[in-house]
Amino acid sequence: MSVYVAGGRTSKFGTGALALGVALALPGVVVAAPAAPTFTKDIAPIFQEKCEACHRPESIAPMSLQTYEEARPWARSIKARVADRQMPPWHLDKNVGIQKFKNDRSLSDDQIATIVKWVDTGALQGDPKDMPPLVQWPEGQGWNYAAQFGQQEPDMVIRSNEYTMAAHAQDAWDKRQTPTGITEPKWVRAIEIRPATVKGRRITHHAIAYLQQTEPDGASAAGFGLLAPLMEWAVGKQGEMMRPDTGKLLMPDSRITWDIHYSQAGEEITSAVELGLYFYPKGQEPKFRTSLALVPAALGDMDVRPNQITVTQGNTVLRQAARIESFQPHMHLRGKAMMMEAILPTGETRVLSYADHFNFNWHNTYVYADEVAPLVPKGTVLKITAWHDNTPAMKSNPDPNQWVGWGDRTVDEMAHAWVNITQLSDEDLQAEIQKRRAAQPNTQQP
Ligand code: HEC
Numbered sequence: 001m002s003v004y005v006a007g008g009r010t011s012k013f014g015t016g017a018l019a020l021g022v023a024l025a026l027p028g029v030v031v032a033a034p035a036a037p038t039f040t041k042d043i044a045p046i047f048q049e050k051c052e053a054c055h056r057p058e059s060i061a062p063m064s065l066q067t068y069e070e071a072r073p074w075a076r077s078i079k080a081r082v083a084d085r086q087m088p089p090w091h092l093d094k095n096v097g098i099q100k101f102k103n104d105r106s107l108s109d110d111q112i113a114t115i116v117k118w119v120d121t122g123a124l125q126g127d128p129k130d131m132p133p134l135v136q137w138p139e140g141q142g143w144n145y146a147a148q149f150g151q152q153e154p155d156m157v158i159r160s161n162e163y164t165m166a167a168h169a170q171d172a173w174d175k176r177q178t179p180t181g182i183t184e185p186k187w188v189r190a191i192e193i194r195p196a197t198v199k200g201r202r203i204t205h206h207a208i209a210y211l212q213q214t215e216p217d218g219a220s221a222a223g224f225g226l227l228a229p230l231m232e233w234a235v236g237k238q239g240e241m242m243r244p245d246t247g248k249l250l251m252p253d254s255r256i257t258w259d260i261h262y263s264q265a266g267e268e269i270t271s272a273v274e275l276g277l278y279f280y281p282k283g284q285e286p287k288f289r290t291s292l293a294l295v296p297a298a299l300g301d302m303d304v305r306p307n308q309i310t311v312t313q314g315n316t317v318l319r320q321a322a323r324i325e326s327f328q329p330h331m332h333l334r335g336k337a338m339m340m341e342a343i344l345p346t347g348e349t350r351v352l353s354y355a356d357h358f359n360f361n362w363h364n365t366y367v368y369a370d371e372v373a374p375l376v377p378k379g380t381v382l383k384i385t386a387w388h389d390n391t392p393a394m395k396s397n398p399d400p401n402q403w404v405g406w407g408d409r410t411v412d413e414m415a416h417a418w419v420n421i422t423q424l425s426d427e428d429l430q431a432e433i434q435k436r437r438a439a440q441p442n443t444q445q446p
Pocket of ligand 1: 050081
């Protein structure tokens, strides 16, 4: 049987060894960096590329990193966050599983080495003449994809209820609902989410838009699923563009249930979140349908004991051939790591992705690049393994002496992955595999 799981790696270890692997998987930075890197020559270009999307005035991060004067006081903290790969927020193990993504914002080993060395050698400014021109970030609230479709605006904008965040307050989650109001089924080809106002960027930590609707065949999409989120958005992420000939189907009774995480910004700000939808024109409906599936390690029942690391595991059979588009681990405060594997009908197991240093603050979606998104046959099992650390070693753990069960509150736990899955027929699967082979003749195929 022909299967294409690029970048995957056969799992060599059992669950026990993996748990150990989590503890040992501290990043070792071994790449050579310039003798004494300077801000203007070596660091500013990296910050412009990898940090300023969030670390600039009027944006989500607590400080701007655009100039030497702004960055210098944070040098120690920058070294710590960068060396342990918490910043930029991208929490995958770089040595396991697929490594090519459409939305990779992580630093290379080289870049990490350069930043660490810069701090270790005194965080020097360097020659001001070396400083690259400041990046001009858009002032307004433009839509990223509109121009690509030759339009000014998305075809449809759905706005959440307004929310007022006090100057100083605990984090808040707005989970209200908005009907889409469409009257006939629509095929979505791209989605964007943005804060409704420029100031809103400062309080909108992340926003998820869950789509609820009745499926045409009465079943839920992809054969599983409770809610089918349309997309997830975290600050700095531009949106979601479907692959060619692929779309999401929106039904007339659809509703958006929001999950917007607001954080204080030191001043009272009222904002909302806007979801922009771009539709396939009538008569150009895509051949393939993508749905976001909830693929559980555990669902409805968990037993996270005090002062222990708990491992949960779930297997979900794909009843149809599929292209696996993305991976988003979902856990709460004690979530430590999550792995997604594919067990092929041949019995071979491939690690697709492994978030080894999960951070509850960041709902990252890892979107596989076109040429590596796994193509798997009917009968493939998606295996999700989740590790929850209910010990004092977990920084975000509010109380390691508490027993924790499954539930919706942040202090309860969850253990599932949100996975975009495109359903394929057996013939389409073979055709897609042939296309890949033709495009990448030198890649070893299973
Ligand atoms: C996607 C948005 C985003 C990107 C990209 C990003 N950051 Fe951050 N950063 C944040 C946010 C939001 C916070 C505060 C919340 C948190 O700590 O998670 C933060 C916090 C930090 C902190 C901790 C500040 C403190 O209070 O001690 C440091 C240091 C940092 N970032 C450095 C960086 C560096 C360096 C880069 C680029 C190499 C980077 N970040 C890229 C959003 C981002």
